Amino acid sequence: MCYLFLVIFSLWAASGTAQDWEDEQVFPEEQAARVLTVLSSTDTSFFASIIEGFIARNPSVQVRYLVTSTAEIDTVFRASPAAFDIVISSAMDLQIKLANDGLALEIEGLNYPNWAAWRRSLFAFTTEPAAIVINRAAFAGQSVPETRQDLIQVLRAQPEAFEDKLGTYDVRVSGVGYLFATQDARTSETYWRLMEVMGSLGTRLYCCSGDMIEDLAAGRITVAYNVLGSYAIARTDLADQIEVILPADFQTTMMRTALVSAQTGQPELATAFIRHLIDAQSNEDMFPLPPLQDAAKAGQPTITLEPALMTYLDALKKRTFLDEWVNAVIQ
């Protein structure tokens, strides 16, 4: 009875916002006693096998998997935190702010490395670098840029070739794009010079990595900056058209994180899902995403899970940063 009420309530809450999801899938099709609602920024294709593994272990559970952008996740979840059980997002800054604001449930007894978890309520489960992705055909016969500096030089050398052929995240819309941009800007001044060069050539702005990869493959753009490398590599069908470059100067590496809503009606089930997500990492067949890697061992710095991530979410800082970014990119 209680569950039924929760299901109705969560359906009502979700429908009440009249939300247009990028994707909405239910695993399995048939009705089940309990429904776990997962709000995620990760494409369903990457999560289907993980959820199916979870269903196999918990047969009486139905998982509703809702996909939307990272910024949208933040808005929707803050509006009705009781309507969702699990929140998965690649925007670490937004996630940590959710946890900091007390919207995430603390889970005891999960033995997880300290650098990959925050306050026992936010758990990282992938390590994904931002990449430069190029169209192979456009770079045929010339050397591939290895660093941002290389890219700037290539763009400056042949501005007419790249006019309107560049793409990156619209950081005003995409949470993870904003995270990559701010971390890049923190790390190197090169970011701003690249943005200025890209802006001067009329860069196209995207909401999502998937769209950028599609346009790259189709040849509508030839270079995309700060694409999620994992998405690009996963598109093995496009491997002939696109090439993924992990910049040699520095990589901005993000960890995808999951949290359980503090207002979830089924904390045990949600906790079991987090546990499954963590365990699934070691199972390559079930886990198509790049599993968590210790940054210290990988030799590449990873964005740290710390409250400092909230710095660029500050209204004043964000306004200043976006002003600067708009000035550089949209000229």
Place this chain on the structure above:
Amino acid sequence: MSEAVRVSGSLRNRLTVILIGGAAILAVLLFFIVRNYAAQIAQQSQDNILGASVTSILGAAIIRDGAVEVDFPYASFSMLNTDSDDRVFYAIYQDDTLLSGYESLPLVAPDFGEGTVFRSATIQGTTLRVATASRVLIGEDRRTRISVSVAQTQDALSGVLNRISRNVALFGAGFFALATLLAFWATSTTIGQLKRLTTSVTRRGPQDLSPVVKPVPSEMVPLVSSLNHLMSRLDHSLSQSEDFIAEAAHRVRTPLATVRSHAEATLQRVGREENRQALRSMVRAIDESSRAAGQLLDHAMITFRADHLDRQDLDLVDLVQELVLRLTPVADMKDVDLRLDAAPGIRVAADPILLQNAIRNLIDNALKYSPSDSTIMIRLRSAPHIQVEICDEGPGFPPDQIGGLVARFARGSNADGIIGSGLGLTIAQDVALAHGGHISLANRPEGGACVTFSL
């Protein structure tokens, strides 16, 4: 003399309890003081970091084109990173309006002067430490006050405090254990001095009433000097009473002997039968008095000596043989045969004077009640106990009185006409008891009394 001393507590216990109790109180005090101090230091360091964070945010505030910009560095929050992943809240106010940050974090007061203010607050049921500071910005046409609050939960702090508390508790427990050991050691050393004095006094022989000469701690000097004083007085009064006993014996016995010899002499000269009869009664009475006086003195002497047994290693057979030899003339006068039956070499640790006295009294008794031409058997046994058994062929003890005869001045109903004070058995019994033994009375089936003196 072994009258129970009334006990009021124990010095050792009192001393131990005071020392251990003191140590416990100190340990608890130590725990709270150190913990409190650690809490202050931990709070201080959190305040310092919060203050630095506030300062760095405040330092980034500028007025550009008439609008306030606070482009604070990443480090402002980075420095607040803790092991326990403490939550961070902040608020930036321009005058009284929130520019950015958490609405739920209010300003302390609109006007709180210079410097950073620290306070504790509660947001969403969690306790936070809040640092607030403000700064006046001067634009082209106006002044505006920017206030910044940065708050942090205290998980790491309480973690540190718990760790410190645990360590301090361990430290305090160690201190307490050590103090307890020290307390036992100190107590036993102190009490040891008393014990040593007690042992040296207890181990003394009965005649040793010399003062304690071994050095003692200054606190015990008054006790030892009073003890020495008491012993010297005791020594004095003892020698006085010994003198008195000897004097009394001499004073009573000598005139009695004189009177007796006069009476005997007179008896030789007197011819009339009724006069001779009177004189004989007189001699008997004198004998009785003399004997009673002797036995009273014996008894007094035994009572005194029993408290200060002078045990010596001696040969019981020799001792009894000597007594038999001494008493043989008296026995011969009554035609009584004293027969000693003993294996040689029974050694015993006893007071020889008392033992002699007791056995002499017993043989005396046997002699008194023995008819003429009879035998007194004296048997010495060494197993299972050392025993001296004296049996006569007299009338025996009256069976109904056999239990009460050892009482002072008790005499058997069949003792009429026999000189006696009723002290002989009492003396023997006192001596036996003083040596940890006893005497038992029995009648022989073939007639006669048997007294067994066991040591």
